[in-house]
Amino acid sequence: MRQAEIASKDKIEALVEGKLPDHDVKELIRLAPKDKDRFWKYLEILQSKVPWKDKILLRISDHLFIVASEGGGRVVKCDCGHEFDDYRVNWKFNARVYVRRTREEMAEVISVEESILNPNIVEMREFYCPGCFAQLAVEVVPVGYPPLFEIFPDLDTFYRDWLGAPLDNEDPGWYQEKTAELTSQWSKEG
Numbered sequence: 001m002r003q004a005e006i007a008s009k010d011k012i013e014a015l016v017e018g019k020l021p022d023h024d025v026k027e028l029i030r031l032a033p034k035d036k037d038r039f040w041k042y043l044e045i046l047q048s049k050v051p052w053k054d055k056i057l058l059r060i061s062d063h064l065f066i067v068a069s070e071g072g073g074r075v076v077k078c079d080c081g082h083e084f085d086d087y088r089v090n091w092k093f094n095a096r097v098y099v100r101r102t103r104e105e106m107a108e109v110i111s112v113e114e115s116i117l118n119p120n121i122v123e124m125r126e127f128y129c130p131g132c133f134a135q136l137a138v139e140v141v142p143v144g145y146p147p148l149f150e151i152f153p154d155l156d157t158f159y160r161d162w163l164g165a166p167l168d169n170e171d172p173g174w175y176q177e178k179t180a181e182l183t184s185q186w187s188k189e190g
């Protein structure tokens, strides 16, 4: 079979939706050399499924995307349209958070008694979108540990070196984390 058929847009769409049969997923993974435009097809499919027009640069979770905003920024946006901050700031700091701190609270989501975590050591945090209330992430971390910054991609390197299509506002500053700037701003306001 020709590569174009193996990695057709229909198949990539089914893959994005989690509906592609295992056999076809393996075939796509093993395809060598990989077809050059698969990432662009993938982006096109993602873009067709969201209700807004900002250009998707990367999907970072089931609901979240890094998008190029109209003002030239790169921001995290939920599929519902809610915008978080600049993508260099951990979006979790701008999400709704529910923390499970006791055995009883953890037992609501962990049905096997023996699997319940020790609340003296760890807490369970659930992050929700302030716009649509979708659950965006769950983390189990030592009590008081800073929210995990799960994905902080070097977008310019990815687009320039891997895709051969540099982003138009390339700048080394895009790969500098900014979460600390937000929290220090909060401490000044507090």
Ligand SMILES: [Zn+2]
Pocket: 063, 078, 079, 080, 081, 082, 129, 130, 131, 132, 133, 134
């Ligand atoms: Zn949302």
